[in-house]
Amino acid sequence: MVFRTKFTELMGIEHPIMCGGMHHVSFAELAAAVSNSGAMGFITAVTQPTPEDLRKEIQKCKSLTKKPFGVNISFLPAAKPPDYEAYIDVVIDEHIPAVETAGQSPGKWIKMLKDKSAARWGKSLYVIHKCVNVRHANSAVALGADMISMDGYECAGHPGMDDVGGLLLFAVAAKQLKVPFIASGGVGDGNQMAACLALGAEGINMGTRFMASKEAHIHAKIKQALVDGDQTGTMTILRSNKNTERVYKNPQAMKCKEEEDKDPGNINVVIKYISGSLYKRSFQETGNTQDSVWSCGQVMGLIDDVPSVADLVHRIVTDAESTISSRLNGMLSSKL
Numbered sequence: 221m222v223f224r225t226k227f228t229e230l231m232g233i234e235h236p237i238m239c240g241g242m243h244h245v246s247f248a249e250l251a252a253a254v255s256n257s258g259a260m261g262f263i264t265a266v267t268q269p270t271p272e273d274l275r276k277e278i279q280k281c282k283s284l285t286k287k288p289f290g291v292n293i294s295f296l297p298a299a300k301p302p303d304y305e306a307y308i309d310v311v312i313d314e315h316i317p318a319v320e321t322a323g324q325s326p327g328k329w330i331k332m333l334k335d336k337s338a339a340r341w342g343k344s345l346y347v348i349h350k351c352v353n354v355r356h357a358n359s360a361v362a363l364g365a366d367m368i369s370m371d372g373y374e375c376a377g378h379p380g381m382d383d384v385g386g387l388l389l390f391a392v393a394a395k396q397l398k399v400p401f402i403a404s405g406g407v408g409d410g411n412q413m414a415a416c417l418a419l420g421a422e423g424i425n426m427g428t429r430f431m432a433s434k435e436a437h438i439h440a441k442i443k444q445a446l447v448d449g450d451q452t453g454t455m456t457i458l459r460s461n462k463n464t465e466r467v468y469k470n471p472q473a474m475k476c477k478e479e480e481d482k483d484p485g486n487i488n489v490v491i492k493y494i495s496g497s498l499y500k501r502s503f504q505e506t507g508n509t510q511d512s513v514w515s516c517g518q519v520m521g522l523i524d525d526v527p528s529v530a531d532l533v534h535r536i537v538t539d540a541e542s543t544i545s546s547r548l549n550g551m552l553s554s555k556l
Contacts, residue, residue, distance in 0.1 A: 223537065226400040227367070227423035230346060231318060232288055234258030235537050236423030237413070238402060239430045240320050240350065240369060241292020242376075243267050243496070243515070244503045245438055248277050252284035253435035253529035258537075262290040262320050271306040278314045290348075291316050295323030296378075304329060311345075312336045320369065322350040322378075327363035334364055350404065350425075352380030353389075354396045367400050368393070369425045374406025376428050376466055376517035379456070387419075394420025408519040410539025414548070417540070428517040434528045441507030442514075443526050451521030457494075457513070460484035465494075466517060470510045472498075 222228075225236045237259035239250065244267055251261030263281060268274040274291070281289055291311050295304060308329070311319060319333055330347050337345040349365035351357040352375075357368040370393045372386030373379045384392075390403050403416035404425035413424050430436060432446040445468065455469045457477050467473045476493035483489045498512035527535070 223417070223540070225417070225422040227402060230367075230400075231260055233260050235533060236417070237533060237536065238262065238290075238320075238348075238369075238423060238425045240404065240425045240427055241265070241294065241322075242427050242431065244500050245427075245431055245436060246292060247437045248281035248284060249437050250430065250433070250435050250529070251289045252281050253433070254430065254533070255285045255287040255289045257530045257533035258287075259533050260288060260290060260318075261285075262292045262318075265291050265293045265307045265311070266302050271303065271310045274307055275310045275314065278310070278316065282314075288317050290318035290320055292320040292322070293329070295321065295326060295329055305332065308332055308336060312340050315341065316345065318346040318348060320348045320350060321365070326360060326365070330360070330364040348402065352378070353382050353384065354393050357393065357397055357401070361397070361399050365399070367402065367422075368397060369402045369404045370421075371425075372403075372405035374466075374518040375404060376454075376515040378463065378465055379405070381459070381462060381464060386416075390416060390419040390421055406517055406519045408522040410536040410541075411543050412522075413536055413540040414543040417544075426519075428519050429523060429532070430529065431516065432523045432526050433532055434526060438503045439505070439507030441509060442503055445509040446516060446520050446523045447526065449516075449520040449523075451518045453520050454516060454518055458487075458490070461487055465513075466515065467513050468509065468516045470513075472511055473513050476513055 223236050227236045235258045239254040239261045241262050241264035246264040251263045254261030265274050334344040347365050348367045349360040350369040352371045372389045373383050386405050393401050400422040402423045402425045403421035407424045408429035416424050432443045453469050454466050456464050456466050458465050476490050479489045494513045499514050502508050502512040
C-alpha cells in the first residue's frame, strides 16, 4: 500500500518520509538512497566548505538518483556566518525543488529563496521550515514557509526552550497551523509513523534513525553507539545560552555542561568542547564516540540494527500499514 498525503503529492514521492539535514551526515550517498527508496532525502548545505562544494555534492546526488531530493540550509548563530546567499544561488542554479530551513528570523532567507527561484524558473521552490513550537511555526508561515517540520523535545540537535514532546506538540500543531506539517523528533518506526499521521502530520522527518543505516557516510563505531544506546543516552547542553542542544551523553558533553553551569550564558567557556572540527573528526575519521560533542536523539531507544535505507523505509511503511489496517482497525466494533 502507498500512503498518499499532502507531502507525497507536493513532492512527487511515494512515501511520507523525509531525511532532513544533519551536519556531517547528510551527504549525497544518504540523500540519494533515501530518495531512491521512495522517500525524500536532503543534503546539508553548510556541511560543504564552500558553495561550489555544495554544487559538486548536488551533482553527485543527481548521478545517484533521478528522484526528487532537497537541500537543508540552517541559519544558526555563528561567529562567522557562511555566505548563505551564495549557497542559495547554487540551490537555484541546480533547480532543487525543496529546501529545508531552520534557525531564527528566516524571513529574509525564505523571501530570497522564493524570489530567486520564481525569477529563474517561473515558480517558487518549496520551503519546509523546521520549528520547535507553534508560535514560531505560524511566524514562519507568515514569512512564506509552505510547510513546517515540527520538532519535538525528543529530537537531536536543537529542541528549543519549551520542552514539549511530540505527542502533544503534533496535536497542537494540527489544531493551530494553517499549512501542512511533518512530524519530527524521536521518530524511528512504523508504529510512530501511524501515530504521527493520526495526530495530523502529513509525514515524518527522521534524522538519527537514518544515521544508523548502511548508506550514512559516518564511522561504523558511531552507528554502533546508536544501536547500543537507549532513550536515556542523550543530554542537553547550552540551555543557558538559549540554544539548547540534545547530544550524545559522553565525558566531553558532561564536561561542557559542568563548565556551562559554572558560568551560565558564557559561550566562551564551552567553545573548546563543542568545536565542529571535533564532531567532524569523530564522524569521518576516528569513530571515537567519547571525545566530541555530537548530536543524536532519544530515538536511540528504538535503534536495534543498521539496515540499508531501502530496507528501513520498507519496514517503516509496512509496519505503519499493518498498525493502521490490522491493529487499529481490529479495535473498532459496532455498537450493539
